[in-house]
Amino acid sequence: MKRFGNSFLCIGTALTLLLVLLTLLSIFWTPYNTTEMNPAEKMQPPSMAHIMGTDNFGRDIFSRVLQGMGMSMTIALCVVAIGSVAGGVLGALCGYFGGLPDLILTRICDSITAFPSVLLALVIVSVVGSGTGQMIGALGVLFIPSFARVTRAEFARCRGQNYIQNAKLMGAGHGRIMLWHILPNTMQVLLPAIAIGFNNAILSEASMSYLGIGVQPPNASLGLMLSDSQIYLKSAPWYAISVGLTIVLLILGFSLIGEGLQQRSRRN
Amino acid sequence: MEQPIVEVRHLNSFYGKSSFSKRRRQILKDVSFCIYRGEILGLVGQSGGGKSTLAKALCGMLTDYTGEVILHTEKPQMVFQDPLGSLNPAHTVGWSLEEPLRLQGKSRPERQRAVREILQRVGLDDSLLARYPRQLSGGQCQRVAIATAVIGGRELIIADEPVSALDVTTQAQILRLLAELKQEYHLSYLFITHDLNVVYQICDRVLVMQNGEIVEQNTVEALFSNPQHPYTKQLLDD
Numbered sequence: 087m088k089r090f091g092n093s094f095l096c097i098g099t100a101l102t103l104l105l106v107l108l109t110l111l112s113i114f115w116t117p118y119n120t121t122e123m124n125p126a127e128k129m130q131p132p133s134m135a136h137i138m139g140t141d142n143f144g145r146d147i148f149s150r151v152l153q154g155m156g157m158s159m160t161i162a163l164c165v166v167a168i169g170s171v172a173g174g175v176l177g178a179l180c181g182y183f184g185g186l187p188d189l190i191l192t193r194i195c196d197s198i199t200a201f202p203s204v205l206l207a208l209v210i211v212s213v214v215g216s217g218t219g220q221m222i223g224a225l226g227v228l229f230i231p232s233f234a235r236v237t238r239a240e241f242a243r244c245r246g247q248n249y250i251q252n253a254k255l256m257g258a259g260h261g262r263i264m265l266w267h268i269l270p271n272t273m274q275v276l277l278p279a280i281a282i283g284f285n286n287a288i289l290s291e292a293s294m295s296y297l298g299i300g301v302q303p304p305n306a307s308l309g310l311m312l313s314d315s316q317i318y319l320k321s322a323p324w325y326a327i328s329v330g331l332t333i334v335l336l337i338l339g340f341s342l343i344g345e346g347l348q349q350r351s352r353r354n
Numbered sequence: 355m356e357q358p359i360v361e362v363r364h365l366n367s368f369y370g371k372s373s374f375s376k377r378r379r380q381i382l383k384d385v386s387f388c389i390y391r392g393e394i395l396g397l398v399g400q401s402g403g404g405k406s407t408l409a410k411a412l413c414g415m416l417t418d419y420t421g422e423v424i425l426h427t428e429k430p431q432m433v434f435q436d437p438l439g440s441l442n443p444a445h446t447v448g449w450s451l452e453e454p455l456r457l458q459g460k461s462r463p464e465r466q467r468a469v470r471e472i473l474q475r476v477g478l479d480d481s482l483l484a485r486y487p488r489q490l491s492g493g494q495c496q497r498v499a500i501a502t503a504v505i506g507g508r509e510l511i512i513a514d515e516p517v518s519a520l521d522v523t524t525q526a527q528i529l530r531l532l533a534e535l536k537q538e539y540h541l542s543y544l545f546i547t548h549d550l551n552v553v554y555q556i557c558d559r560v561l562v563m564q565n566g567e568i569v570e571q572n573t574v575e576a577l578f579s580n581p582q583h584p585y586t587k588q589l590l591d592d
């Protein structure tokens with residue numbers, strides 16, 4: 087069991103690292119231009135020249151997948167950053183101080199989580215308009231409750247511990263106790279939550295772009311490409327398969343990291 | 355003569371929702387006592403009898419109470435029953451030991467010197483500094499916890515069942531260590547325990563508590579040779 091947990095973490099990290107490196111590479115270099123159309127080469131099956139084939143405009147799918155992956159990761163990163171920082175701060179304050187604000191915030195979080203997040207994001211986007219920035223904002227806000235809940239539970243658990251009581255008696259202030267005495271203890275729960283949150287963000291982005299309310303063409307994102315590809319599912323199945331597979335690999339990498347981290351913390 | 359380090363006068367404390375709620379329960383009932391400088395005051399009584407509440411009171415952590423708690427010193431430090439629980443699991447032993455000094459604004463070399471000194475004093479090796487609490491034995495943890503309590507220069511230490519979770523050999527060592535540290539650092543203890551044997555070994559005076567009331571207080575010799583209250587007699591018979 088012990089080696090199993092570590093292998094989860096190893097494989098997940100290796101997979102994610104590979105995808106991240108490819109994405110970073112795509113910022114500077116892609117095999118082909120990602121927006122230039124080439125009618126002569128449209129709908130070509132995978133070959134040595136185009137390892138994932140070409141799409142209906144003759145664009146190299148591999149190059150666009152790399153770029154789309156970059157877009158999806160950036161969005162997911164922003165969403166998780168908003169959610170974890172805002173949710174973390176709120177959850178920490180509520181868990182540590184408790185009382186009425188805690189009760190109110192917990193109820194609000196519960197009611198937000200009661201809705202499917204993509205549905206709520208749809209509502210927000212329909213109010214503020216569609217686009218990458220709006221989608222990040224909408225998803226970011228919706229990710230706050232899950233992080234707030236995890237952080238709150240951890241801070242509430244640690245608050246009553248003897249070592250925190252002693253830290254108070256030593257004269258440590260609330261800020262110092264939260265940041266230095268409690269936060270390090272919450273990492274083993276928070277880090278897997280962030281990995282899982284990242285996954286959910288990638289999936290949410292893909293679903294929203296798929297629905298046409300996220301990333302707008304000619305930019306590439308995995309969700310958008312998946313939506314484009316489904317028309318050609320019969321004539322060019324490699325299009326949907328290569329995009330879908332990329333999403334699966336991306337999610338798999340982070341799931342394995344999340345699972346590995348959880349197993350590691352369970353052991354400690 | 356003897357100077358008190360803590361005076362508690364007519365302390366009543368309550369537990370429950372609010373003052374008009376019927377569920378409000380009185381935990382401490384008109385508790386008055388002193389801890390004198392340099393003494394080890396034992397506090398015995400059954401669980402749920404208000405011992406830990408009294409410890410909280412001395413730490414200034416009670417919210418619903420009447421009466422006075424006067425500290426003639428800085429806030430106390432506590433040593434708890436669960437050795438692992440009084441050390442922060444996310445930090446190394448070295449970090450935890452330095453923390454009281456860090457809060458006093460001591461420089462890094464000063465802190466490290468003090469930590470090495472106290473570590474040696476409580477009988478632990480320097481190599482433990484980089485370890486985490488879960489990598490220590492119960493006795494080692496308790497020594498570190500005691501060192502953390504002493505290093506900040508506080509004069510009053512509340513020890514809440516500090517040896518109950520340890521085996522008999524380690525118990526004796528820890529009790530000896532506490533007594534020695536008391537002499538060297540001019541400490542005073544409130545020593546909470548249910549074990550009269552331990553009281554006999556280490557304490558100067560004893561408070562006997564029953565249902566939130568102090569039913570008897572006396573020197574250890576007098577209490578053991580001539581118990582007055584029926585509850586004390588019952589405790590001694592067990």
